[in-house]
Amino acid sequence: MSTPLLQVEDLAKHFAVKKGFLRPTSHVKAVDGVSFSLERGSTLGLVGESGCGKSTTGRLLMRLLSPTSGRILLDGTDVAGLKGRELQEFRRRVQMVFQNPSSSLNPRQTVGSAIAAPLHAQGVSPKEGMKSRVASLMDRVGLRPEHYNRFPHEFSGGQKQRVGIARALALDPDIVICDEPVSALDVSVQAQVINLLQDIQADTGISYVFIAHDLSVVKHFADDVAVMYLGKIMELGSRDDVFGRPVHPYTQSLLSSVPSPDPDADRSGRIRLTGDLPHPSNPPSGCVFRTRCPLRPLLSEEKQQMCMQNAPSGAVACHHPSDAAEFAARTPQERTLHAHP
Structure with a gap:
């Protein structure tokens, strides 16, 4: 090679x-x-x-x-x-x-x-x-x-x-x-x-x-x-994979925000991030995206602790890629209904 x-x-x-x-x-x-x-x-x-x-x-x-x-x-x-x-x-x-x-x-x-x-x-x-x-x-x-x-x-x-x-x-x-x-x-x-x-x-x-x-x-x-x-790579892959099958919640939110030329297009599936971007001098512990991650409220307490304590690595910097894929497939109403207390 x-x-x-x-x-x-x-x-x-x-x-x-x-x-x-x-x-x-x-x-x-x-x-x-x-x-x-x-x-x-x-x-x-x-x-x-x-x-x-x-x-x-x-x-x-x-x-x-x-x-x-x-x-x-x-x-x-x-x-x-x-x-x-x-x-x-x-x-x-x-x-x-x-x-x-x-x-x-x-x-x-x-x-x-x-x-x-x-x-x-x-x-x-x-x-x-x-x-x-x-x-x-x-x-x-x-x-x-x-x-x-x-x-x-x-x-x-x-x-x-x-x-x-x-x-x-x-x-x-x-x-x-x-x-x-x-x-x-x-x-x-x-x-x-x-x-x-x-x-x-x-x-x-x-x-x-x-x-x-x-x-x-x-x-x-x-x-x-x-x-x-925030100074780290969240997802790395071929163009077709990243744009066609995004895995990381941040990639999913970025792609959902791309404007559509169709004025009648359905925008209900847009994933909106909450909160402000943390300052690079004081990034969050563990997963740097966890403070704005739309998937995190849907996770169990044990999985949320994992996000706080350990920094993910690999081509997709997410501890729970399967949960992220399921999250992206849900409607906005389903995301709200399934939010973990």
């Missing part, structure tokens, strides 16, 4: 927060024990609500942040301790497309210079010449040759994101981490950018880690999906 291109093992990032004089320092557990793998030529979708740790995970994979613990393996080599030339080579193989195309481009730098920047940083001198290489990248992402000497403010949001994609592709990377690359764009432009990314993958065999909160985009684009909540 071949080694995955990228393996992430029990990855964690905790940020120290000073509370003041004579008060103890707390730690925000932005990412807490995340594990997954990425095969060559495939796309992993990383989804979850705001503040769940998706973007922090992406920055850890890119080595823009150093992990508190855990391992990131690229072709079986741990990249956490890389320095100097080895780190430079890693950055050539792993690139990133940022969420906001306007803030990720230097307003004083022409588009041609921005796309050529990674090549200059790595000391790469293309055989065909720098300008020809940049022109080829611009053509690949749908930008015209006359755009070469223009500045970012002269472009639309979709065009700026195309510049960001061209810049990420400049070094022919193995992996591109896409941090919500279409969330700031109009819906019609989103489709164009997603189709562009898919065409590039079909042509080059590149792999993507696609971070998003829009489930419809992930369903269209990803091969595998990891659902995050």
Whole structure:
């Protein structure tokens, strides 16, 4: 069996927060024990609500942040301790497309210079010449040759994101981490950018880690999906399994909240979460989702204690997946009637 291109093992990032004089320092557990793998030529979708740790995970994979613990393996080599030339080579193989195309481009730098920047940083001198290489990248992402000497403010949001994609592709990377690359764009432009990314993958065999909160985009684009909540992965599986047969109550609630284009659609089956999202500096004991879990009131006292005392693990981070499947099949009235006292 071949080694995955990228393996992430029990990855964690905790940020120290000073509370003041004579008060103890707390730690925000932005990412807490995340594990997954990425095969060559495939796309992993990383989804979850705001503040769940998706973007922090992406920055850890890119080595823009150093992990508190855990391992990131690229072709079986741990990249956490890389320095100097080895780190430079890693950055050539792993690139990133940022969420906001306007803030990720230097307003004083022409588009041609921005796309050529990674090549200059790595000391790469293309055989065909720098300008020809940049022109080829611009053509690949749908930008015209006359755009070469223009500045970012002269472009639309979709065009700026195309510049960001061209810049990420400049070094022919193995992996591109896409941090919500279409969330700031109009819906019609989103489709164009997603189709562009898919065409590039079909042509080059590149792999993507696609971070998003829009489930419809992930369903269209990803091969595998990891659902995050409060720094942990709640459910990990193929796209068909996660979207077609969700097991974890959090995944079920996320999917039930996806808007329907049909104004007459029945919305009674929507699973609504109660309570506020706990702060990452003080997550609940045991299962981090237990304070908002719609399944928990239906469980016996013994099962509820299990949720409080032990942290679940595995592809589905739930102590009671069979109960969750039964819960999802019930009507809203049945969920209320079967609530455990």
